[in-house]
Amino acid sequence: xxxxxMCTLLCLGLLVAAASMASEEPPPEALSSDSxxxxxxxxxxxxLHEMGHLLIAELQLPVLGREEDAADQLGFISLFLSYGHxxxxxxxxxxxxxxxxxxxxxxxxxxxxxxxYPWASHGLDAQRFYNLACLIYGSNPxxxxxxxxxxxxxxxxxxxxxxEYTQVSKALAWVERQxxxxxxxxxxxxxxxxxxxPALHQGQDGYLLEQLRRSGRxxxxxxxxxxxxxxxxxxxLRLSSxxxxxxxxxxxxxxxxxxxxxxxxxxxxxxxxxxxxQANLLR
Ligand SMILES: [Zn+2]
Numbered sequence: 175x176x177x178x179x180m181c182t183l184l185c186l187g188l189l190v191a192a193a194s195m196a197s198e199e200p201p202p203e204a205l206s207s208d209s210x211x212x213x214x215x216x217x218x219x220x221x222l223h224e225m226g227h228l229l230i231a232e233l234q235l236p237v238l239g240r241e242e243d244a245a246d247q248l249g250f251i252s253l254f255l256s257y258g259h260x261x262x263x264x265x266x267x268x269x270x271x272x273x274x275x276x277x278x279x280x281x282x283x284x285x286x287x288x289x290x291y292p293w294a295s296h297g298l299d300a301q302r303f304y305n306l307a308c309l310i311y312g313s314n315p316x317x318x319x320x321x322x323x324x325x326x327x328x329x330x331x332x333x334x335x336x337x338e339y340t341q342v343s344k345a346l347a348w349v350e351r352q353x354x355x356x357x358x359x360x361x362x363x364x365x366x367x368x369x370x371x372p373a374l375h376q377g378q379d380g381y382l383l384e385q386l387r388r389s390g391r392x393x394x395x396x397x398x399x400x401x402x403x404x405x406x407x408x409x410x411l412r413l414s415s416x417x418x419x420x421x422x423x424x425x426x427x428x429x430x431x432x433x434x435x436x437x438x439x440x441x442x443x444x445x446x447x448x449x450x451x452q453a454n455l456l457r
Pocket of ligand 1: 227242245
């Protein structure tokens with residue numbers, strides 16, 4: 175116990191010394207606030223989180239710990255790797271957008287029925303924010319010394335984020351080895367994208383949807399998963415009006431649903447982003 179406490183103090187001391195020498199500043203674009211980018215980034219992360227549930231169910235992946243945490247990790251690493259080696263300021267802006275969504279949810283005053291309680295299957299909004307901030311930082315701590323600074327990720331957690339990132343990327347590599355499509359092997363089954371007619375096809379909702387459709391990102395996510403894994407059956411990725419800003423994967427129907435209302439919700443929260451970013455810079 176005593177040795178562990180000494181090590182912790184020593185490790186913290188070393189990290190603080192390293193941080194004081196750090197000169198790495200965030201690229202300005204990484205902290206810019208762009209409503210369209212925020213909506214697109216979070217729509218994509220939502221889909222990839224649900225795709226995590228889809229893979230867990232369809233490939234019968236073993237899950238240790240909470241499935242919701244595993245889905246966030248699968249969503250993050252899939253998004254991260256989909257950018258290849260293009261780790262420019264725009265890439266980090268996208269990653270910060272998905273972490274900051276959870277910080278905005280954390281700070282939002284919610285009605286009781288939207289509140290996330292400690293007994294819920296999902297982590298608390300604040301935990302999901304710090305988990306994502308840790309994975310971003312842990313992907314390259316030497317180059318991303320500015321991430322703990324702009325996210326407020328405490329040094330006690332930051333110290334081990336490289337190990338967390340490595341665990342998550344090793345987990346995905348295992349899934350790909352066990353369930354990935356072999357070179358030359360035919361695509362077994364596909365994920366078909368269906369756009370239901372929106373119930374509120376007017377104003378910003380219609381515009382957001384049109385932007386997302388035109389980007390082709392949703393079709394790209396469905397195609398990538400169909401081609402990367404040996405799926406056991408054909409599945410559906412459906413965009414629909416649900417009456418709430420929700421998203422889910424239904425094992426019974428083999429259907430992943432992203433509600434149009436969730437896009438509108440992202441846009442509403444995006445209006446708070448400049449204030450959040452400004453407040454963090456002044457901290
Ligand atoms: Zn989930």
